[in-house]
Amino acid sequence: DAGVTQSPTHLIKTRGQHVTLRCSPISGHKSVSWYQQVLGQGPQFIFQYYEKEERGRGNFPDRFSARQFPNYSSELNVNALLLGDSALYLCASSLAGLDTEAFFGQGTRLTVV
Template sequence: DAGVTQSPTHLIKTRGQHVTLRCSPISGHKSVSWYQQVLGQGPQFIFQYYEKEERGRGNFPDRFSARQFPNYSSELNVNALLLGDSALYLCASTNVRGGTEAFFGQGTRLTVV
């Protein structure tokens, strides 16, 4: 079975631009969470979606938004990029009914120049 897949793996954007990151959860998993990991820090929670509804939001500005599609894949959108948005963006999926473990993807490395 495929694990959590994220695309793209690497991305370079200019300040002020917009970016869309994508995540496909493990087949059968209906919950997707997004985290931002700045170099040298632990992941910080951004959003959690379950059954296509937002279930949790971290302390991030409104420039960050996300959604979950009927097939349970998800997009994270960031508008008006700042240099400080440079980070590894991680997606995690969980089979809420079948267990408690969150499976993380390899992440998207976003560099804002």
């Protein structure tokens, strides 16, 4: 079975641009969460979606948005990129919402120049 897949794996963008990151969960999993990990820190929660509805949002500006599609895949969008948005973006997949084991993709490494 395929694990959580994210695309692209690496990305370089210029300040002010927009970026879209994509995630496909494990087959049968209905919940997708997004995390941002900057160098030297643990991942920080951005969003959770379950059954196509937003179930949680972390402390990130409105430039960050996400959605989940009928096939449970998800997109994370970031507008007006700042240098500080450079990070590893991780997608997690779980069967249900709360309190179920999360499995992570390999991440998208975003560099903003």
